[in-house]
Amino acid sequence: MMKLTFKPLEEKTWNDFVELFGERGACGGCWCMAWRQTSVEYAQNKGETNKRAMKKLVGKDEQLGILAYHEGKPMGWCAIAPRDN
Secondary structure (H helix, E strand, O other): OOOEEEEEOOHHHHHHHHHHHOOOHHHHHOOOOHHHOOHHHHHHHOOHHHHHHHHHHHHOOOOOEEEEEEOOEEEEEEEOOOOOO
16 A cells, blocks of 8 residues: 655645646646636646746745655645635
């Protein structure tokens, strides 16, 4: 059975989030911002703009979600935030 550990997304785990999402920002430049924008905003912000927006949220110390790790390497992500966000 795979043993997982979990950490919140915050400044000190940002690089793990970037590693997990890869160069393309997971789903076509999403950077997990799709649920935080209108469809028009999302279409305009894909890629680096969404990455910067998520980084800005991380810098505000908001509760955004958790990263899952296997043997110290990031391997999963779950966004967790109030519905209004």
